[in-house]
Amino acid sequence: EPEVTQTPSHQVTQMGQEVILRCVPISNHLYFYWYRQILGQKVEFLVSFYNNEISEKSEIFDDQFSVERPDGSNFTLKIRSTKLEDSAMYFCASSDKLVSTDTQYFGPGTRLTVL
Amino acid sequence: LAKITQPISMDSYEGQEVNITCSHNNIATNDYITWYQQFPSQGPRFIIQGYKTKVTNEVASLFIPADRKSSTLSLPRVSLSDTAVYYCLVGGSGGGADGLTFGKGTHLIIQP
Numbered sequence: 414e415p416e417v418t419q420t421p422s423h424q425v426t427q428m429g430q431e432v433i434l435r436c437v438p439i440s441n442h443l444y445f446y447w448y449r450q451i452l453g454q455k456v457e458f459l460v461s462f463y464n465n466e467i468s469e470k471s472e473i474f475d476d477q478f479s480v481e482r483p484d485g486s487n488f489t490l491k492i493r494s495t496k497l498e499d500s501a502m503y504f505c506a507s508s509d510k511l512v513s514t515d516t517q518y519f520g521p522g523t524r525l526t527v528l
Numbered sequence: 529l530a531k532i533t534q535p536i537s538m539d540s541y542e543g544q545e546v547n548i549t550c551s552h553n554n555i556a557t558n559d560y561i562t563w564y565q566q567f568p569s570q571g572p573r574f575i576i577q578g579y580k581t582k583v584t585n586e587v588a589s590l591f592i593p594a595d596r597k598s599s600t601l602s603l604p605r606v607s608l609s610d611t612a613v614y615y616c617l618v619g620g621s622g623g624g625a626d627g628l629t630f631g632k633g634t635h636l637i638i639q640p
Contacts, residue, residue, distance in 0.1 A: 417571075446627060456572060456615075458627030469627055504571040516562065517628060519571030 415439045417520035419505050425526045426495055434490045434523045436505030445488045446506040446517060447480065449473070456504070462488065495527045530555045530618040537635040546603045548634050550616030553597045561592060561599045564615045566633070572615065576601070603636075611638045 418437045426432050438445050447459040460470040462480055479491045488507075492499055502524050506517040533551040540546045552561070560579055564572040576583055578590040578599070589602040603610055613633040619626060 448627070455632060456566070456628075456630040458629065461627055471627065502569065506571070516574050516577060518574065522569070522571050524569070 415518075417505055417507055417518050419503075419520040419523050421523060422521065423524045423526070425528065428497055428527055429494050432492050432495055432525065434492075434503050434505075434525070436488045436490070436520055437486050438488055438505065438507030439509075439518055440486070442507035442509045442518070444468070444508040444510055444517075445480075445482070446508070447490045448504045448506065448519075449501040450504065450522075451498075451501045459490070492525075495525075497527050500525055500527045530559060532616055532618060532631050534614075534616050534631070534634050536632065537637065539637050539639065540606055541639050542607055543605055546606050546610070546636060546638075548601045548603075548614055548616075548636065549598060550601070551598045552616070552618045555596050555618050559618050561590065561596075562617045562619075563588070563590065563601045564617065564628075564630075566613045566615065572630070575614075606636075606638050608638050608640065610636065612636060 417439055420435045424432055445462040448456050449459055450456045457473060458471050460474045460480055461468045477493050481489050502522040504522045505520045508517045530552045531554060560577055562577040563575045565575050566572045576585055576588050576590045578592050580592050580596060583590045591600040613635050615630050615633040617628055
C-alpha cells in the first residue's frame with residue numbers, strides 16, 4: 414500500500430535556525446498538506462497546496478513558514494527562524510480529491526525539537 | 529463549521545465491540561463524516577467515511593441516522609492494539625484544499 418514518507422523522523426535545532434522538513438506524498442495524489450501537533454494537544458492544520466501554489470493556510474502559518482514542491486515527488490516545509498514554541502510533531506498529508514473528500518493520508522511525522 | 533461532541537475517553541476489554549458516538553447537530557447538507565485513528569507519536573490514519581445510513585469496511589462500521597446529527601463508529605472485537613485516539617470529523621464539502629479540523633478526540637483504552 415502506498416504511503417506518505419517524511420524525513421527526518423526527529424530534528425533537533427537551535428532557536429533562530431532554519432529547518433526544512435521533507436515529505437514524499439503518495440505519487441498520484443494532487444493535494445498536499447502540513448499539520449502540526451504540539452505534545453498533548455490537538456492536530457492543527459497549517460497549509461494546503463495544490464497545483465504548485467498554496468490553497469489555504471491557517472493563522473499559524475505566518476511569514477516564518479513556507480512550502481515548496483521542488484520536484485515531482487518532494488514537498489517541503491521550511492521554518493525560517495525557529496522559536497521554542499515551534500517544537501512539535503509535524504505531519505505531512507496528501508489526498509486524491511478526485512476520489513473522495515476529507516480522506517487524507519498522513520505520514521509518520523517529524524518530531525521537531527527547538528532548544 | 530460543524531460543532532463536534534464526542535466522549536473524551538472510553539474503556540473496554542479485548543474481544544468486545546466498542547461503539548463511539550459523535551454528535552454533530554449542525555452538519556451541513558454536503559458534509560461527510562470521517563473518522564481517523566491516531567496512535568502515540570504517529571500521524572492520524574483514515575478509518576472510515578460515510579454520508580448516510582451504514583458504511584462498513586474491513587476495520588469498522590459507521591452508522592449514520594437519517595437526520596445525520598450524530599454518527600457511531602463501531603469497532604468489532606477490539607484488541608489491545610486498538611488503544612488509540614479516535615477523531616470524528618465533519619466536512620469535506622468545501623473542496624479539495626480544505627484542511628481538516630481535529631478536535632480532542634476520544635481516548636479509547638482497551639484492557640486485557
